[in-house]
Amino acid sequence: MRIRKTALAVVAIAGAVAAMTVPTASAAVPPPTQGTLTGHQITGTYVSGLSSGGYLANQLHVAYSSVFRGAGIFSAGAYDCAQGNVNTAQLACMDTMMPRKTPAELEQLTRDRAAAGTVDAAENLSGDPVWLFHGTADATIDQVVNDDLATYYQDLGANVAYEKTAAAGHAWVSPIGPNACGTTQSPYVNNCGDADPVHDMLAHLLGTVQPASTSAPTGTLVQFDQNAHVPGGDAAAISMGKEGLAYVPKACETGPCTLMVTLHGCYQYFGLVGNALMDKGYLNEYADTNNMIVLYPQATTMTGNPRGCWDWWGYQSPEYPLKSGPQMTAVVNMVHALGG
Numbered sequence: 001m002r003i004r005k006t007a008l009a010v011v012a013i014a015g016a017v018a019a020m021t022v023p024t025a026s027a028a029v030p031p032p033t034q035g036t037l038t039g040h041q042i043t044g045t046y047v048s049g050l051s052s053g054g055y056l057a058n059q060l061h062v063a064y065s066s067v068f069r070g071a072g073i074f075s076a077g078a079y080d081c082a083q084g085n086v087n088t089a090q091l092a093c094m095d096t097m098m099p100r101k102t103p104a105e106l107e108q109l110t111r112d113r114a115a116a117g118t119v120d121a122a123e124n125l126s127g128d129p130v131w132l133f134h135g136t137a138d139a140t141i142d143q144v145v146n147d148d149l150a151t152y153y154q155d156l157g158a159n160v161a162y163e164k165t166a167a168a169g170h171a172w173v174s175p176i177g178p179n180a181c182g183t184t185q186s187p188y189v190n191n192c193g194d195a196d197p198v199h200d201m202l203a204h205l206l207g208t209v210q211p212a213s214t215s216a217p218t219g220t221l222v223q224f225d226q227n228a229h230v231p232g233g234d235a236a237a238i239s240m241g242k243e244g245l246a247y248v249p250k251a252c253e254t255g256p257c258t259l260m261v262t263l264h265g266c267y268q269y270f271g272l273v274g275n276a277l278m279d280k281g282y283l284n285e286y287a288d289t290n291n292m293i294v295l296y297p298q299a300t301t302m303t304g305n306p307r308g309c310w311d312w313w314g315y316q317s318p319e320y321p322l323k324s325g326p327q328m329t330a331v332v333n334m335v336h337a338l339g340g
Contacts, residue, residue, distance in 0.1 A: 032223035053263030055312030065124035126157030135168025187276030
């Protein structure tokens with residue numbers, strides 16, 4: 001296996017990196033406030049993620065297509081590419097040194113599981129907005145693997161936008177990211193100049209989007225106990241951190257809002273990089289001007305998962321891509337707690 005492929009998957013959200021002028025912004029996320037997830041008037045729920053978070057975002061969108069209206073994914077492959085095998089995950093669904101299931105085979109697998117009731121109806125995906133991103137400097141997941149994800153969604157009737165020309169490494173891309181565009185290094189949030197893929201993703205998913213705030217976020221970053229939402233009440237047992245976070249704009253405390261679930265990648269969880277994704281991912285700035293709550297669930301390490309990845313190959317449960325998958329259930333429980 002090539003050295004460049006040793007890290008199993010990284011973060012979340014996908015988008016067109018079209019050249020455009022963006023406002024200068026360096027807003028810091030507010031410090032976390034201890035609290036709980038409380039109900040809000042949620043008008044629509046979406047999911048985004050990078051790499052392992054991108055794989056989980058796809059799994060959530062497919063398995064719970066009655067809950068999630070669309071997905072934005074940075075650098076990931078098609079639904080259940082790994083087939084419950086870590087070698088397949090590394091050598092076929094990141095690299096291409098082994099054969100992998102074709103999009104058509106995974107589409108049929110999805111339909112079969114829907115017929116068995118282990119995922120929602122595949123027909124729900126038809127018409128859903130899906131935004132995909134892969135950087136030309138991404139040496140962690142091969143572009144052809146990301147292409148499979150585009151084909152998978154297109155064949156199932158989703159409305160797909162796919163950006164694959166930006167010179168980005170394996171990372172979330174944000175106009176206030178701390179890393180150079182072509183790098184792949186901690187905290188995996190890159191800046192590609194005037195490009196604002198977060199805008200492009202949100203515009204594709206939501207239809208319209210107001211410009212991001214250029215002021216410091218004025219909402220609340222709620223830090224909550226994830227144990228309350230995981231099956232069995234033990235987050236560590238399913239490789240999830242004790243605490244998750246949610247950014248709630250002031251407008252969402254009393255009025256209707258959309259909900260965006262954003263899933264970090266490997267080596268990017270809260271216990272390792274702190275607020276990096278929440279601080280520099282450029283979501284909260286759009287949340288303030290677009291009445292959008294952003295939920296940031298958190299994975300962590302455990303035996304078989306030393307990099308704190310989300311489960312997209314079965315390290316924690318053979319049911320990882322199904323509605324009954326423990327991490328899947330936990331995230332959806334958080335969505336329901338917020339009113340989604």
